[in-house]
Amino acid sequence: MEEKTIASSRRAHCLVLAFPAQGHINPMIQFSKLLVHEGVKVTLCTTRSFIKKLQNLPSSMSLESISDGFDNGFEQAGSHKAYLEKFLQVGPQTLLELLDNLSQLGNPVDCIIYDSFMPWVLDIARKHGIFGASYLTQNMSVNSIYYHVQLGKIKVPLSDNEVDGILLPAMPKLQKGDLPSFFFSYEEEPTQLKLLVDQFSNIDKVDWILCNSIYELDKEIAEWTTKIWPKFRTIGPNIPSMILDNRIKNDQDYDIAQFKTEDSCIDWLDNKPKWSVIYVSFGSMVPLNEEQMEEIAYGLRDSDNYFLWVVRASEENKLPKDFAKKSEKGLIVTWCAQLKVLQHEAIACFVTHCGWNSTLKTLSIGVPTIAMPQWSDQATNAKYIVDVWKVGIRAPYYDDDNDKKKIVKRDALKKCIVEMMDGEKGNEMRKNAIQLKKLILEAASVGGSSHRNILEFVKSLEGSTCPGFEITP
Numbered sequence: 294m295e296e297k298t299i300a301s302s303r304r305a306h307c308l309v310l311a312f313p314a315q316g317h318i319n320p321m322i323q324f325s326k327l328l329v330h331e332g333v334k335v336t337l338c339t340t341r342s343f344i345k346k347l348q349n350l351p352s353s354m355s356l357e358s359i360s361d362g363f364d365n366g367f368e369q370a371g372s373h374k375a376y377l378e379k380f381l382q383v384g385p386q387t388l389l390e391l392l393d394n395l396s397q398l399g400n401p402v403d404c405i406i407y408d409s410f411m412p413w414v415l416d417i418a419r420k421h422g423i424f425g426a427s428y429l430t431q432n433m434s435v436n437s438i439y440y441h442v443q444l445g446k447i448k449v450p451l452s453d454n455e456v457d458g459i460l461l462p463a464m465p466k467l468q469k470g471d472l473p474s475f476f477f478s479y480e481e482e483p484t485q486l487k488l489l490v491d492q493f494s495n496i497d498k499v500d501w502i503l504c505n506s507i508y509e510l511d512k513e514i515a516e517w518t519t520k521i522w523p524k525f526r527t528i529g530p531n532i533p534s535m536i537l538d539n540r541i542k543n544d545q546d547y548d549i550a551q552f553k554t555e556d557s558c559i560d561w562l563d564n565k566p567k568w569s570v571i572y573v574s575f576g577s578m579v580p581l582n583e584e585q586m587e588e589i590a591y592g593l594r595d596s597d598n599y600f601l602w603v604v605r606a607s608e609e610n611k612l613p614k615d616f617a618k619k620s621e622k623g624l625i626v627t628w629c630a631q632l633k634v635l636q637h638e639a640i641a642c643f644v645t646h647c648g649w650n651s652t653l654k655t656l657s658i659g660v661p662t663i664a665m666p667q668w669s670d671q672a673t674n675a676k677y678i679v680d681v682w683k684v685g686i687r688a689p690y691y692d693d694d695n696d697k698k699k700i701v702k703r704d705a706l707k708k709c710i711v712e713m714m715d716g717e718k719g720n721e722m723r724k725n726a727i728q729l730k731k732l733i734l735e736a737a738s739v740g741g742s743s744h745r746n747i748l749e750f751v752k753s754l755e756g757s758t759c760p761g762f763e764i765t766p
């Protein structure tokens with residue numbers, strides 16, 4: 294058994310290992326900045342294939358990489374399943390080599406903070422005699438849902454009884470439409486569900502469980518989670534400091550991105566009245582089908598409000614042929630600086646797919662939402678946005694039960710926009726959003742719950758001895 298003490302004379306060194314996806318690496322980078330601010334040395338790490346795709350990598354921390362087996366591009370894997378299998382074969386060894394190299398260079402790592410999508414990292418940390426901290430990128434309720442699947446308390450596919458709704462501790466009843474999409478695409482995409490459920494395969498053994506969320510957002514589930522995992526801590530929202538207390542100076546830069554930002558949209562917003570523009574974005578991954586694109590396009594047009602719509606370059610060919618990218622009322626861009634956009638006073642509401650990062654940002658800035666979840670955890674986030682935090686309305690699918698395509702029709706979208714822009718409901722959402730924003734700001738500021746949790750984590754690294762480890766053969 295290897296055991297190691299961090300000399301109190303030197304700063305603790307964390308290797309922050311991100312899963313190769315934009316929505317995963319960005320919050321980990323923001324968390325890393327907070328650690329650096331507290332005196333921790335951070336080396337950021339992800340896969341070689343992913344690093345090549347990224348722009349705006351941070352200069353305040355060193356960068357290392359491991360291999361996923363597809364150094365020339367993970368598209369070569371052909372399928373998600375093949376990719377993950379290869380990653381599991383190649384990743385651990387290259388991570389171990391990296392740790393050895395860093396030690397030999399006199400720059401030993403004390404703790405690996407790893408994306409919970411890679412639970413195998415804990416074994417490597419153990420082999421190396423260092424701490425392992427699992428970083429959860431999703432909402433606390435979503436973690437609980439998958440944990441219950443891992444425990445075998447929820448079986449997928451769901452039984453006929455469960456399809457009517459699931460009741461889990463410290464959570465509202467979840468209907469079918471509130472559950473992660475992978476429960477229903479299990480047969481076509483078993484790998485996705487496995488990836489999510491496996492996050493919790495060794496969670497009881499990790500030294501820390503850090504979650505990109507905020508205690509005050511949902512105290513009940515936070516407390517329930519801390520009871521079952523005493524090392525669970527909320528440390529979010531991991532978004533640039535300029536939105537929060539500006540603790541980290543000049544932290545306004547944008548998330549690292551795979552796409553080029555179109556800055557011109559800020560000038561366009563500058564010329565619009567306060568609270569007059571609908572911002573629409575479905576994040577970095579979700580593809581919409583042509584019919585849905587058309588319904589959104591005409592729903593926006595028919596609502597007769599200003600709109601700024603992010604349509605990624607890979608999606609542009611699905612826009613209706615006669616739909617102008619720039620018109621009197623609307624502007625379509627391929628990517629924008631979302632934080633700057635959400636902060637702009639012209640923005641009235643956000644039509645969103647409810648990805649967790651977008652959700653955290655809109656909650657932190659206090660912009661109400663129209664929820665149009667598409668896949669993965671987004672439906673559960675939408676449930677919280679609408680029914681728990683009451684800062685948004687959900688755009689209904691056309692005939693949810695029978696229409697497998699799950700399309701939000703133009704009239705439904707238009708109705709939501711009108712409700713948000715002209716109705717009592719919009720005012721109420723806006724008020725709630727401002728209150729929630731204050732809570733989040735307090736949690737993230739010095740002395741707030743997330744800040745205290747970060748300090749506790751940092752302190753645990755300094756001058757401490759790693760616990761006795763069981764080394765996996």
Ligand code: UDP
Pocket residue numbers: 315316317319548574575576577578579603627628629630631632647648649650651652654
């Ligand atoms: N984003 C952005 N510009 C855009 C659209 C999205 O910067 O034009 C950012 C957004 O702020 C968020 C991320 O991309 O940080 C999307 O992450 P999320 O978890 O919301 O969704 P995903 O892309 O993982 O589906």
